[in-house]
Amino acid sequence: MSNTNTSEQVEFLSAQDLIKENFPDIIDTSKYSSGTGLHRINFKGKLEYWEGFQRDVRKVFREIPWEKHGEALTVRLKTREDLQWTEHFLCGAEISTKRLAYPKKKPDGKNESDEKHSIPDYALICRIPRETRALGEAKHPWGTHPDVDVQDARRGIQLHENRLRRLLGQISRDMWAAKLKFAFMTNYRWTVFLRREMVNGKWTLYYSDAIPHDAVSDLDGKTRGCVSVRECMLYLVHTVSGAQHIWSSKNQPHEPLPEWAEGIPKSKPKSGSTAQLPARSRPLSPTDLLT
Numbered sequence: 001m002s003n004t005n006t007s008e009q010v011e012f013l014s015a016q017d018l019i020k021e022n023f024p025d026i027i028d029t030s031k032y033s034s035g036t037g038l039h040r041i042n043f044k045g046k047l048e049y050w051e052g053f054q055r056d057v058r059k060v061f062r063e064i065p066w067e068k069h070g071e072a073l074t075v076r077l078k079t080r081e082d083l084q085w086t087e088h089f090l091c092g093a094e095i096s097t098k099r100l101a102y103p104k105k106k107p108d109g110k111n112e113s114d115e116k117h118s119i120p121d122y123a124l125i126c127r128i129p130r131e132t133r134a135l136g137e138a139k140h141p142w143g144t145h146p147d148v149d150v151q152d153a154r155r156g157i158q159l160h161e162n163r164l165r166r167l168l169g170q171i172s173r174d175m176w177a178a179k180l181k182f183a184f185m186t187n188y189r190w191t192v193f194l195r196r197e198m199v200n201g202k203w204t205l206y207y208s209d210a211i212p213h214d215a216v217s218d219l220d221g222k223t224r225g226c227v228s229v230r231e232c233m234l235y236l237v238h239t240v241s242g243a244q245h246i247w248s249s250k251n252q253p254h255e256p257l258p259e260w261a262e263g264i265p266k267s268k269p270k271s272g273s274t275a276q277l278p279a280r281s282r283p284l285s286p287t288d289l290l291t
Contacts, residue, residue, distance in 0.1 A: 011078050013074050014070050016070075019228070019234055020219075020230070020231065021216065022214045023229055025214065036143035038144065038166055038169070040266070041166075041170050041173055042169045042261065043169050044260060045259065046202055046203070046205065047168075047204070047207065048204050048207075050193070050195060053193065057232050060234065060238045061227075120171070133180070133240035134247065137183070140188075146167060146185070147190050149210075150192060150210045167185060168205065169261055172194070173261035176260045179248055179249045179254075181195060181246070181248065182239060183196075184236065190213070191229050191232070193208040193211070211227065217231050
């Protein structure tokens with residue numbers, strides 16, 4: 001056993017340290033999906049850039065009394081060569097679980113085959129009272145480029161706004177169905193945070209900058225990418241912990257779903273017809289998200 005002092009080999013991380021940290025890189029090999037993983041759904045509503053998102057995130061961070069939470073929560077090797085810490089995984093498509101006959105049931109007890117729905121990858125659920133507060137959707141890192149689409153959509157380039165609308169189609173539809181105002185969309189390398197608000201009588205979807213997975217919180221604010229994904233998640237949790245009207249649209253009127261999100265037909269529809277969401281892409285109700 002080495003006599004080297006343990007403190008020289010490892011570093012202890014407090015809650016604040018963890019929040020400021022970046023996400024680890026992922027293994028990139030030639031064996032990955034050639035598609036985007038996106039459902040055939042387009043966001044159809046009003047789309048606006050979320051001005052001041054990073055400023056809002058940092059405000060929440062600075063208001064937390066970190067001196068009261070200084071104890072170490074975890075430890076890691078200083079060399080960052082511990083595979084258990086960096087958590088590298090090779091993941092297959094969700095369809096692979098069917099071959100293994102894993103049972104899938106919704107809270108009402110029905111089997112997945114009885115009635116197919118699209119289920120969000122993430123749901124932020126309050127324990128008491130038991131209710132969903134925010135949603136998240138994840139795709140693999142290949143085939144989508146949220147950073148480019150966000151930047152060029154802001155510049156008014158229609159091609160990239162169209163791609164951004166496709167990227168946000170599924171999660172925007174799930175927000176509508178669950179009557180929730182906050183969500184995020186990620187391909188791991190880039191994460192976009194979303195807010196749905198009624199503005200001048202019209203529902204609007206606000207999208208944030210695409211936050212890179214390797215961003216580290218810059219407390220001096222000298223760089224544009226000054227917030228980490230973890231810091232943004234802290235902001236999300238903090239925000240949806242407030243009063244119901246902040247995170248829920250249950251008591252507000254809603255537009256018809258086709259005006260907010262609409263399925264993309266595989267073939268050109270007949271004149272006068274509209275695209276219907278495929279069965280596997282129909283949203284769950286808010287209570288269906290609870291387990």
